[in-house]
Amino acid sequence: MTEDSNHIAKEHQIPSTNEFIKGIWKDNPVFVQVLGMCPVLAVSNTALNALAMGLATAFVLLMSNILVSALRNFIPKQVRIASYILIIATFVTITDYTIQAISVDLHKSLGAFISLIVVNCLILSRAEAFASKNTLGKSILDALGMGLGFTIALFSLGAVREILGNGSFFGLNLFGDNFQEWIVMILPAGGFFTLALWLLLFNLIQSKNN
Protein backbone atom coordinates (compact mmCIF):
# COMPACT_ATOMS: atom_id res chain seq x y z
CA MET A 1 0.00 0.00 0.00
CA THR A 2 1.11 3.58 -0.52
CA GLU A 3 2.45 5.74 2.22
CA ASP A 4 -0.60 8.00 2.01
CA SER A 5 -3.18 5.36 2.77
CA ASN A 6 -1.00 4.02 5.57
CA HIS A 7 -0.97 7.49 7.03
CA ILE A 8 -4.72 7.79 6.78
CA ALA A 9 -5.17 4.38 8.37
CA LYS A 10 -2.93 5.44 11.23
CA GLU A 11 -4.91 8.67 11.76
CA HIS A 12 -8.05 6.60 12.28
CA GLN A 13 -6.45 4.58 15.04
CA ILE A 14 -5.47 7.60 17.12
CA PRO A 15 -7.33 7.48 20.44
CA SER A 16 -9.97 10.13 20.93
CA THR A 17 -8.14 12.31 23.43
CA ASN A 18 -5.78 13.19 20.61
CA GLU A 19 -8.66 14.80 18.73
CA PHE A 20 -8.86 17.22 21.60
CA ILE A 21 -5.14 17.77 22.26
CA LYS A 22 -4.15 18.30 18.63
CA GLY A 23 -6.10 21.57 18.35
CA ILE A 24 -4.27 23.02 21.31
CA TRP A 25 -0.74 21.99 20.40
CA LYS A 26 0.17 19.99 17.27
CA ASP A 27 -2.38 21.59 14.93
CA ASN A 28 -3.05 24.84 16.77
CA PRO A 29 -5.30 26.85 14.42
CA VAL A 30 -3.32 30.08 14.85
CA PHE A 31 0.26 29.07 15.61
CA VAL A 32 0.47 26.06 13.28
CA GLN A 33 -2.30 26.30 10.68
CA VAL A 34 -2.26 30.14 10.67
CA LEU A 35 -6.02 30.27 10.04
CA GLY A 36 -8.53 32.98 10.88
CA MET A 37 -5.98 35.78 10.82
CA CYS A 38 -8.54 38.58 10.46
CA PRO A 39 -9.96 38.36 14.01
CA VAL A 40 -6.57 37.26 15.39
CA LEU A 41 -4.94 40.50 14.28
CA ALA A 42 -7.89 42.83 14.66
CA VAL A 43 -9.56 41.94 17.95
CA SER A 44 -6.49 40.95 19.97
CA ASN A 45 -5.67 44.47 21.17
CA THR A 46 -6.90 43.87 24.71
CA ALA A 47 -7.01 40.71 26.81
CA LEU A 48 -10.77 40.92 27.38
CA ASN A 49 -11.63 41.44 23.71
CA ALA A 50 -9.37 38.55 22.74
CA LEU A 51 -10.91 36.24 25.31
CA ALA A 52 -14.48 37.14 24.37
CA MET A 53 -13.74 36.76 20.67
CA GLY A 54 -12.01 33.42 21.24
CA LEU A 55 -14.92 32.06 23.26
CA ALA A 56 -17.49 33.33 20.74
CA THR A 57 -15.59 31.65 17.90
CA ALA A 58 -15.19 28.43 19.92
CA PHE A 59 -18.94 28.37 20.57
CA VAL A 60 -19.78 28.78 16.88
CA LEU A 61 -17.18 26.16 15.98
CA LEU A 62 -18.59 23.67 18.47
CA MET A 63 -22.22 24.13 17.43
CA SER A 64 -21.47 24.02 13.69
CA ASN A 65 -19.32 20.91 14.10
CA ILE A 66 -22.13 19.21 16.02
CA LEU A 67 -24.75 20.00 13.38
CA VAL A 68 -22.53 19.27 10.40
CA SER A 69 -21.44 15.95 11.86
CA ALA A 70 -24.97 14.95 12.82
CA LEU A 71 -26.32 15.83 9.38
CA ARG A 72 -23.33 14.52 7.38
CA ASN A 73 -25.32 11.73 5.72
CA PHE A 74 -28.27 13.99 5.01
CA ILE A 75 -26.41 16.79 3.18
CA PRO A 76 -25.68 15.99 -0.51
CA LYS A 77 -22.11 16.91 -1.43
CA GLN A 78 -23.16 19.37 -4.17
CA VAL A 79 -24.75 21.73 -1.62
CA ARG A 80 -22.49 21.03 1.34
CA ILE A 81 -20.67 24.39 1.40
CA ALA A 82 -23.96 26.30 1.16
CA SER A 83 -25.36 24.20 4.00
CA TYR A 84 -22.28 24.74 6.19
CA ILE A 85 -22.40 28.49 5.64
CA LEU A 86 -26.10 28.52 6.55
CA ILE A 87 -25.40 26.61 9.77
CA ILE A 88 -22.40 28.75 10.69
CA ALA A 89 -24.23 32.01 9.96
CA THR A 90 -27.12 30.91 12.18
CA PHE A 91 -24.88 30.35 15.18
CA VAL A 92 -23.01 33.59 14.54
CA THR A 93 -26.33 35.44 14.65
CA ILE A 94 -27.27 33.64 17.85
CA THR A 95 -23.89 34.57 19.38
CA ASP A 96 -24.36 38.18 18.31
CA TYR A 97 -27.73 38.49 20.08
CA THR A 98 -26.45 36.63 23.14
CA ILE A 99 -23.46 38.94 23.57
CA GLN A 100 -25.75 41.95 23.18
CA ALA A 101 -27.98 40.51 25.88
CA ILE A 102 -25.01 39.94 28.20
CA SER A 103 -23.36 43.33 27.94
CA VAL A 104 -23.82 46.34 25.69
CA ASP A 105 -20.25 47.44 26.43
CA LEU A 106 -18.72 44.13 25.36
CA HIS A 107 -20.76 44.16 22.17
CA LYS A 108 -19.61 47.71 21.60
CA SER A 109 -15.94 46.80 21.88
CA LEU A 110 -16.09 43.71 19.65
CA GLY A 111 -17.93 45.71 17.01
CA ALA A 112 -18.24 44.24 13.54
CA PHE A 113 -15.96 41.31 14.29
CA ILE A 114 -18.70 39.15 15.79
CA SER A 115 -20.60 39.11 12.50
CA LEU A 116 -17.31 38.39 10.73
CA ILE A 117 -16.91 35.07 12.59
CA VAL A 118 -19.01 33.71 9.74
CA VAL A 119 -16.12 34.08 7.30
CA ASN A 120 -13.51 32.68 9.70
CA CYS A 121 -11.93 29.95 7.58
CA LEU A 122 -11.09 27.95 10.70
CA ILE A 123 -14.76 27.12 11.24
CA LEU A 124 -15.49 26.26 7.62
CA SER A 125 -12.32 24.19 7.36
CA ARG A 126 -13.20 22.13 10.45
CA ALA A 127 -16.70 21.53 9.05
CA GLU A 128 -15.37 20.50 5.64
CA ALA A 129 -12.21 18.65 6.65
CA PHE A 130 -13.30 17.01 9.88
CA ALA A 131 -16.93 17.13 11.00
CA SER A 132 -18.34 16.04 7.64
CA LYS A 133 -16.23 12.88 7.73
CA ASN A 134 -16.23 11.89 11.39
CA THR A 135 -18.58 10.77 14.12
CA LEU A 136 -20.38 13.19 16.41
CA GLY A 137 -18.19 12.41 19.44
CA LYS A 138 -14.95 12.95 17.54
CA SER A 139 -16.27 16.17 16.00
CA ILE A 140 -17.20 17.57 19.40
CA LEU A 141 -13.72 16.80 20.77
CA ASP A 142 -12.14 18.31 17.66
CA ALA A 143 -14.21 21.50 18.00
CA LEU A 144 -13.43 21.81 21.72
CA GLY A 145 -9.71 21.38 21.09
CA MET A 146 -9.56 23.75 18.13
CA GLY A 147 -11.75 26.30 19.90
CA LEU A 148 -9.62 26.19 23.01
CA GLY A 149 -6.44 26.41 20.92
CA PHE A 150 -7.83 29.44 19.10
CA THR A 151 -8.89 31.09 22.36
CA ILE A 152 -5.49 30.49 23.96
CA ALA A 153 -3.70 31.90 20.91
CA LEU A 154 -5.92 34.99 20.78
CA PHE A 155 -5.53 35.53 24.49
CA SER A 156 -1.72 35.27 24.37
CA LEU A 157 -1.67 37.95 21.68
CA GLY A 158 -4.22 40.12 23.46
CA ALA A 159 -2.43 39.98 26.81
CA VAL A 160 0.95 40.98 25.35
CA ARG A 161 -0.53 43.76 23.25
CA GLU A 162 -2.59 45.21 26.08
CA ILE A 163 0.28 45.14 28.56
CA LEU A 164 2.76 46.79 26.19
CA GLY A 165 0.39 49.04 24.29
CA ASN A 166 -1.85 50.22 27.09
CA GLY A 167 0.07 49.41 30.27
CA SER A 168 -2.85 47.41 31.64
CA PHE A 169 -4.19 43.87 31.96
CA PHE A 170 -7.96 43.28 31.82
CA GLY A 171 -8.29 47.05 32.22
CA LEU A 172 -6.25 47.11 35.45
CA ASN A 173 -3.45 49.63 35.35
CA LEU A 174 -0.12 47.84 35.86
CA PHE A 175 2.65 50.39 35.72
CA GLY A 176 1.30 53.64 37.13
CA ASP A 177 1.09 57.04 35.49
CA ASN A 178 4.69 57.30 34.30
CA PHE A 179 4.39 54.40 31.89
CA GLN A 180 4.80 55.53 28.29
CA GLU A 181 2.38 53.41 26.23
CA TRP A 182 3.86 51.62 23.26
CA ILE A 183 1.00 52.68 21.02
CA VAL A 184 2.14 50.69 17.98
CA MET A 185 1.31 47.50 19.87
CA ILE A 186 -2.44 48.17 19.88
CA LEU A 187 -2.37 49.26 16.24
CA PRO A 188 -2.65 46.65 13.46
CA ALA A 189 1.15 46.66 13.04
CA GLY A 190 1.54 45.55 16.65
CA GLY A 191 -0.71 42.59 15.90
CA PHE A 192 1.71 41.42 13.21
CA PHE A 193 4.75 41.95 15.47
CA THR A 194 3.21 40.03 18.35
CA LEU A 195 1.97 37.23 16.11
CA ALA A 196 5.45 36.90 14.57
CA LEU A 197 7.07 36.64 18.00
CA TRP A 198 4.59 34.02 19.19
CA LEU A 199 5.06 32.04 15.96
CA LEU A 200 8.82 32.20 16.45
CA LEU A 201 8.57 31.00 20.03
CA PHE A 202 6.08 28.26 19.17
CA ASN A 203 8.15 26.93 16.31
CA LEU A 204 11.33 27.02 18.37
CA ILE A 205 9.76 24.90 21.08
CA GLN A 206 8.23 22.50 18.56
CA SER A 207 11.46 22.05 16.62
CA LYS A 208 13.35 21.39 19.87
CA ASN A 209 10.77 18.78 20.87
CA ASN A 210 11.22 17.04 17.55
Add this chain to the structure above:
Amino acid sequence: MSNSAQIAKKSNTKMLRAMVGIGAVCAFLIVLTYESTFSRIQTLRENALQEAIFKVIPGTTTTKSFELKDGSFVELKEKKSDGPILYAGYNDNDELIGFAIPAEGQGYADVIRILYGYEPEKQTIIGMYVLESKETPGLGDKIEKDEKFRQNFTALYVKMNEENSKLINSIVTVKSGTKNNPWEVDGITGATISSRAIGDILDKSANHWLPIIEANSEEF
Protein backbone atom coordinates in the same frame (compact mmCIF):
# COMPACT_ATOMS: atom_id res chain seq x y z
CA MET B 1 -31.49 8.29 -20.81
CA SER B 2 -34.61 8.13 -18.71
CA ASN B 3 -32.69 6.31 -16.03
CA SER B 4 -30.05 9.06 -15.68
CA ALA B 5 -32.81 11.69 -15.76
CA GLN B 6 -34.48 9.88 -12.90
CA ILE B 7 -31.25 9.82 -10.91
CA ALA B 8 -30.75 13.53 -11.56
CA LYS B 9 -34.28 14.26 -10.41
CA LYS B 10 -33.75 12.20 -7.28
CA SER B 11 -30.54 14.03 -6.38
CA ASN B 12 -32.28 17.37 -7.05
CA THR B 13 -34.99 16.46 -4.59
CA LYS B 14 -32.33 15.46 -2.10
CA MET B 15 -30.53 18.79 -2.45
CA LEU B 16 -33.76 20.73 -2.17
CA ARG B 17 -34.80 18.74 0.87
CA ALA B 18 -31.44 19.32 2.57
CA MET B 19 -31.33 23.06 1.90
CA VAL B 20 -34.97 23.72 2.82
CA GLY B 21 -34.68 21.53 5.90
CA ILE B 22 -31.55 23.20 7.18
CA GLY B 23 -32.93 26.62 6.28
CA ALA B 24 -36.09 25.99 8.27
CA VAL B 25 -34.19 24.77 11.34
CA CYS B 26 -31.81 27.75 11.15
CA ALA B 27 -34.65 30.22 10.75
CA PHE B 28 -36.39 28.70 13.74
CA LEU B 29 -33.23 28.94 15.88
CA ILE B 30 -32.65 32.57 14.91
CA VAL B 31 -36.25 33.58 15.63
CA LEU B 32 -36.09 31.75 18.95
CA THR B 33 -32.92 33.61 20.00
CA TYR B 34 -34.23 36.95 18.76
CA GLU B 35 -37.49 36.57 20.66
CA SER B 36 -35.84 35.40 23.86
CA THR B 37 -33.17 38.12 23.95
CA PHE B 38 -35.26 41.01 22.58
CA SER B 39 -36.68 42.38 25.82
CA ARG B 40 -33.35 42.01 27.64
CA ILE B 41 -31.47 43.86 24.87
CA GLN B 42 -34.10 46.63 24.84
CA THR B 43 -33.84 46.98 28.62
CA LEU B 44 -30.04 47.13 28.50
CA ARG B 45 -30.14 49.78 25.75
CA GLU B 46 -32.77 51.79 27.60
CA ASN B 47 -30.68 51.58 30.80
CA ALA B 48 -27.57 52.66 28.96
CA LEU B 49 -29.46 55.65 27.55
CA GLN B 50 -30.93 56.59 30.93
CA GLU B 51 -27.50 56.36 32.58
CA ALA B 52 -26.08 58.49 29.79
CA ILE B 53 -28.70 61.20 30.43
CA PHE B 54 -27.55 61.54 34.04
CA LYS B 55 -23.94 61.64 32.86
CA VAL B 56 -24.41 64.44 30.33
CA ILE B 57 -26.57 66.64 32.59
CA PRO B 58 -24.73 66.66 35.93
CA GLY B 59 -27.02 67.26 38.91
CA THR B 60 -30.09 65.69 37.35
CA THR B 61 -32.36 63.62 39.58
CA THR B 62 -35.43 63.14 37.37
CA THR B 63 -35.87 63.11 33.62
CA LYS B 64 -38.72 63.52 31.17
CA SER B 65 -38.82 62.60 27.49
CA PHE B 66 -40.21 65.00 24.93
CA GLU B 67 -41.15 64.41 21.35
CA LEU B 68 -41.22 67.12 18.72
CA LYS B 69 -44.65 67.12 17.07
CA ASP B 70 -45.72 69.78 14.56
CA GLY B 71 -43.18 72.26 15.84
CA SER B 72 -43.88 71.94 19.55
CA PHE B 73 -42.76 69.56 22.29
CA VAL B 74 -45.11 66.95 23.73
CA GLU B 75 -44.19 64.98 26.81
CA LEU B 76 -43.84 61.28 26.10
CA LYS B 77 -45.52 58.90 28.51
CA GLU B 78 -44.68 55.73 26.63
CA LYS B 79 -41.27 54.65 25.47
CA LYS B 80 -42.20 54.04 21.87
CA SER B 81 -42.08 56.96 19.46
CA ASP B 82 -41.32 57.66 15.83
CA GLY B 83 -40.40 61.31 15.96
CA PRO B 84 -37.23 62.98 17.20
CA ILE B 85 -36.88 62.83 20.99
CA LEU B 86 -34.96 64.82 23.54
CA TYR B 87 -34.71 64.44 27.27
CA ALA B 88 -35.08 67.15 29.90
CA GLY B 89 -33.29 66.82 33.23
CA TYR B 90 -34.64 68.32 36.49
CA ASN B 91 -33.13 68.70 39.95
CA ASP B 92 -34.72 67.89 43.32
CA ASN B 93 -36.78 71.09 43.30
CA ASP B 94 -38.20 70.22 39.88
CA GLU B 95 -36.24 73.00 38.24
CA LEU B 96 -35.01 72.47 34.70
CA ILE B 97 -31.24 71.99 34.54
CA GLY B 98 -30.73 71.08 30.93
CA PHE B 99 -31.44 68.88 27.98
CA ALA B 100 -29.91 65.64 26.74
CA ILE B 101 -30.00 65.55 22.97
CA PRO B 102 -29.23 62.48 20.84
CA ALA B 103 -27.29 63.12 17.64
CA GLU B 104 -25.49 61.09 15.04
CA GLY B 105 -23.16 61.42 12.08
CA GLN B 106 -20.57 59.64 10.00
CA GLY B 107 -17.34 58.77 11.78
CA TYR B 108 -14.27 56.96 10.47
CA ALA B 109 -15.63 53.42 10.54
CA ASP B 110 -19.37 53.80 10.79
CA VAL B 111 -22.09 56.10 12.09
CA ILE B 112 -21.31 57.50 15.56
CA ARG B 113 -24.30 58.02 17.87
CA ILE B 114 -23.84 60.40 20.76
CA LEU B 115 -25.86 62.08 23.50
CA TYR B 116 -24.93 65.55 24.69
CA GLY B 117 -26.10 67.77 27.48
CA TYR B 118 -27.16 71.38 26.87
CA GLU B 119 -27.73 74.02 29.50
CA PRO B 120 -30.11 76.65 28.07
CA GLU B 121 -29.48 79.31 30.73
CA LYS B 122 -25.76 79.62 30.05
CA GLN B 123 -26.01 78.37 26.47
CA THR B 124 -23.23 75.84 26.88
CA ILE B 125 -22.78 72.14 26.22
CA ILE B 126 -22.13 70.50 29.57
CA GLY B 127 -21.51 66.86 28.70
CA MET B 128 -21.08 64.39 25.87
CA TYR B 129 -21.40 60.62 25.82
CA VAL B 130 -20.82 58.20 22.93
CA LEU B 131 -23.76 55.78 22.73
CA GLU B 132 -22.59 53.76 19.77
CA SER B 133 -19.45 53.78 17.67
CA LYS B 134 -17.38 51.29 15.73
CA GLU B 135 -14.26 53.48 15.67
CA THR B 136 -10.86 51.78 15.61
CA PRO B 137 -10.10 50.27 19.02
CA GLY B 138 -7.14 52.03 20.63
CA LEU B 139 -7.34 55.08 18.35
CA GLY B 140 -10.75 56.28 17.23
CA ASP B 141 -12.41 54.99 20.37
CA LYS B 142 -10.48 57.60 22.35
CA ILE B 143 -13.48 59.85 21.64
CA GLU B 144 -15.20 57.86 24.40
CA LYS B 145 -12.27 57.00 26.64
CA ASP B 146 -9.80 59.90 26.54
CA GLU B 147 -10.31 61.99 29.66
CA LYS B 148 -8.68 65.07 28.13
CA PHE B 149 -10.93 64.92 25.10
CA ARG B 150 -14.02 64.55 27.27
CA GLN B 151 -13.00 67.68 29.19
CA ASN B 152 -13.82 69.58 25.99
CA PHE B 153 -17.48 69.08 26.67
CA THR B 154 -17.76 70.19 30.26
CA ALA B 155 -18.24 73.79 29.12
CA LEU B 156 -18.42 74.17 25.38
CA TYR B 157 -19.65 77.57 24.30
CA VAL B 158 -22.73 77.43 22.04
CA LYS B 159 -24.09 80.99 22.27
CA MET B 160 -26.77 81.80 19.72
CA ASN B 161 -27.13 85.04 17.74
CA GLU B 162 -29.65 87.73 18.72
CA GLU B 163 -32.48 86.26 16.66
CA ASN B 164 -31.81 82.88 18.27
CA SER B 165 -31.66 81.28 14.84
CA LYS B 166 -28.13 79.84 14.79
CA LEU B 167 -24.87 79.66 16.72
CA ILE B 168 -22.62 82.71 16.61
CA ASN B 169 -19.55 80.50 16.34
CA SER B 170 -19.63 77.08 14.73
CA ILE B 171 -18.26 74.25 16.86
CA VAL B 172 -15.00 73.15 15.26
CA THR B 173 -12.44 70.51 16.17
CA VAL B 174 -8.92 71.93 16.08
CA LYS B 175 -5.53 70.21 16.11
CA SER B 176 -4.58 68.76 19.48
CA GLY B 177 -3.22 71.41 21.84
CA THR B 178 -4.27 74.44 19.76
CA LYS B 179 -7.65 75.18 21.38
CA ASN B 180 -7.86 78.94 21.99
CA ASN B 181 -11.56 79.69 21.99
CA PRO B 182 -14.35 78.26 24.16
CA TRP B 183 -16.27 77.04 21.11
CA GLU B 184 -13.38 74.93 19.83
CA VAL B 185 -12.89 71.22 20.49
CA ASP B 186 -9.34 70.11 21.19
CA GLY B 187 -8.74 67.16 18.83
CA ILE B 188 -6.92 63.88 19.44
CA THR B 189 -3.63 63.00 17.77
CA GLY B 190 -4.12 59.73 15.92
CA ALA B 191 -7.90 60.06 15.92
CA THR B 192 -8.25 63.12 13.72
CA ILE B 193 -11.26 61.93 11.74
CA SER B 194 -13.17 60.59 14.74
CA SER B 195 -12.63 63.70 16.87
CA ARG B 196 -13.53 65.96 13.96
CA ALA B 197 -16.68 63.91 13.43
CA ILE B 198 -17.74 64.65 17.02
CA GLY B 199 -17.28 68.38 16.43
CA ASP B 200 -19.29 68.23 13.21
CA ILE B 201 -22.09 66.17 14.76
CA LEU B 202 -22.37 68.64 17.65
CA ASP B 203 -22.30 71.66 15.35
CA LYS B 204 -25.00 70.32 13.05
CA SER B 205 -27.22 69.10 15.87
CA ALA B 206 -26.81 72.24 18.00
CA ASN B 207 -27.62 74.51 15.06
CA HIS B 208 -30.76 72.48 14.48
CA TRP B 209 -32.02 71.91 18.03
CA LEU B 210 -30.99 74.95 20.03
CA PRO B 211 -33.23 77.43 18.14
CA ILE B 212 -36.18 75.02 18.41
CA ILE B 213 -35.61 74.60 22.16
CA GLU B 214 -35.32 78.37 22.61
CA ALA B 215 -38.55 79.01 20.69
CA ASN B 216 -40.43 76.46 22.79
CA SER B 217 -38.72 77.09 26.10
CA GLU B 218 -41.98 77.55 28.06
CA GLU B 219 -43.09 73.99 27.27
CA PHE B 220 -40.68 72.29 29.67
